[in-house]
Amino acid sequence: xxxxxxxxxxxxxxxxxxxxxxxxxxxxxxxxxxxxxxxxxxxxxxxxxxxxxxxxxxxxxxxxxxxxxxxxxxxxxxxxxxxxxxxxxxxxxxxxxxxxxxxxxxxxxxxxxxxxxxxxxxxxxxxxxxxxxxxxxxxxxxxxxxxxxxxxxxxxxxxxxxxxxxxxxxxxxxxxxxxxxxxxxxxxxxxxxxxxxxxxxxxxxxxxxxxxxxxxxxxxxxxxxxxxxxxxxxxxxxxxxxxxxxxxxxxx
Amino acid sequence: xxxxxxxxxxxxxxxxxxxxxxxxxxxxxxxxxxxxxxxxxxxxxxxxxxxxxxxxxxxxxxxxxxxxxxxxxxxxxxxxxxxxxxxxxxxxxxxxxxxxxxxxxxxxxxxxxxxxxxxxxxxxxxxxxxxxxxxxxxxxxxxxxxxxxxxxxxxxxxxxxxxxxxxxxxxxxxxxxxxxxxxxxxxxxxxxxxxxxxxxxxxxxxxxxxxxxxxxxxxxxx
Numbered sequence: 001x002x003x004x005x006x007x008x009x010x011x012x013x014x015x016x017x018x019x020x021x022x023x024x025x026x027x028x029x030x031x032x033x034x035x036x037x038x039x040x041x042x043x044x045x046x047x048x049x050x051x052x053x054x055x056x057x058x059x060x061x062x063x064x065x066x067x068x069x070x071x072x073x074x075x076x077x078x079x080x081x082x083x084x085x086x087x088x089x090x091x092x093x094x095x096x097x098x099x100x101x102x103x104x105x106x107x108x109x110x111x112x113x114x115x116x117x118x119x120x121x122x123x124x125x126x127x128x129x130x131x132x133x134x135x136x137x138x139x140x141x142x143x144x145x146x147x148x149x150x151x152x153x154x155x156x157x158x159x160x161x162x163x164x165x166x167x168x169x170x171x172x173x174x175x176x177x178x179x180x181x182x183x184x185x186x187x188x189x190x191x192x193x194x195x196x197x198x199x200x201x202x203x204x205x206x207x208x209x210x211x212x213x214x215x216x217x218x219x220x221x222x223x224x225x226x227x228x229x230x231x232x233x234x235x236x237x238x239x240x241x242x243x244x245x246x247x248x249x250x251x252x
Numbered sequence: 253x254x255x256x257x258x259x260x261x262x263x264x265x266x267x268x269x270x271x272x273x274x275x276x277x278x279x280x281x282x283x284x285x286x287x288x289x290x291x292x293x294x295x296x297x298x299x300x301x302x303x304x305x306x307x308x309x310x311x312x313x314x315x316x317x318x319x320x321x322x323x324x325x326x327x328x329x330x331x332x333x334x335x336x337x338x339x340x341x342x343x344x345x346x347x348x349x350x351x352x353x354x355x356x357x358x359x360x361x362x363x364x365x366x367x368x369x370x371x372x373x374x375x376x377x378x379x380x381x382x383x384x385x386x387x388x389x390x391x392x393x394x395x396x397x398x399x400x401x402x403x404x405x406x407x408x409x410x411x412x413x414x415x416x417x418x419x420x421x422x423x424x425x426x427x428x429x430x431x432x433x434x435x436x437x438x439x440x441x442x443x444x445x446x447x448x449x450x451x452x453x454x455x456x457x458x459x460x461x462x463x464x465x466x467x468x469x470x471x472x473x474x
Binding site: 072155192 | 308342383434438
């Protein structure tokens with residue numbers, strides 16, 4: 001079997017194995033209990049607003065929190081009924097000891113206070129299609145340390161490009177903000193099989209970038225970027241390549 | 253000049269001399285100003301708020317495997333197997349990475365001519381990956397009989413990736429639609445259709461190929 005497939009398959013098997021063990025661990029561990037502070041909380045049959053509300057719990061009822069999927073939390077009431085409650089209805093719940101309970105989820109402050117970003121992008125790299133997976137760490141709200149892996153798929157050659165760099169976001173609190181960055185990396189190009197065989201080449205490269213990013217929600221960014229690459233070839237002159245990409249970024 | 257220096261020195265001296273004054277007053281004077289027997293007039297009404305992060309499992313990842321069939325344009329249909337991993341951002345949106353592998357059959361020309369082989373055995377390997385954004389367009393429930401209802405969603409995906417076929421990597425756009433049914437809280441069954449679209453010049457002329465896949469899979473949320 002191809003290695004490209006074998007490894008993720010193996011990872012998935014491990015993940016499934018891990019998940020089943022996690023389920024066992026959950027069964028053994030007692031779920032946290034909270035006291036409802038809203039006037040009532042609707043319990044739905046599934047984790048989504050489209051599912052019917054089948055039951056309601058009232059204020060001061062104590063419920064067990066079983067699991068969370070996106071913004072929905074599966075709860076169990078004292079009389080054994082189970083259902084999914086939206087996070088917003090549980091934000092004011094208290095522990096039996098009277099402490100506030102914080103549930104995982106996005107808050108408006110995350111726009112400027114988040115640390116990590118991961119994203120997917122696609123675009124054009126000097127005439128070739130590019131698929132990019134990128135990540136960033138916010139050193140400050142303005143300054144990002146970023147890295148990406150790009151798969152380049154052209155008509156005459158394919159390649160891989162890996163870069164690391166920094167970017168400055170000019171107005172991180174604005175809904176839409178420009179940014180600029182610099183970085184460097186390695187570019188590896190191999191010609192297509194249907195063409196006359198030429199040698200694969202791997203060169204180092206550096207780029208200057210300019211782009212615009214805008215918040216779609218409290219956890220999504222849409223990002224468009226231009227990068228001007230200089231490829232330090234072993235030939236007499238360096239090669240210059242323009243790259244345009246657009247993608248979405250998730251931050252947490 | 254001399255006078256200026258004088259003023260400067262004096263100013264500096266005055267500043268230094270004045271510095272410990274209030275500090276000393278604070279250190280020694282305050283307890284004297286507030287006798288212990290005087291009752292506190294205003295009690296602070298603000299209590300310290302304890303915030304506890306809830307120790308719940310957040311299960312936004314979904315991973316699993318699938319089998320199916322893929323129709324590789326000009327090369328017939330073949331068995332396909334693969335794996336997927338998804339991350340659910342919200343109840344509506346998710347990102348999904350998929351890998352799949354299959355082995356292409358023969359073109360009708362190869363079948364009829366009997367001995368012609370357009371591709372070597374390793375070139376017939378059809379392997380792809382794609383990274384997609386998915387949308388749970390129709391969340392709902394699937395009913396089995398009168399008593400059993402399972403949460404489900406019809407979803408659409410749009411992705412980009414690469415397909416390795418006939419010795420080359422091709423930029424591929426993958427359009428998909430599927431049905432996800434949750435068998436219990438953390439196991440889901442997927443039935444999905446996906447079209448892998450890429451340009452190929454394998455048979456002499458550059459053309460767009462449509463490679464339709466149907467798969468049945470199982471995933472676990474964790």
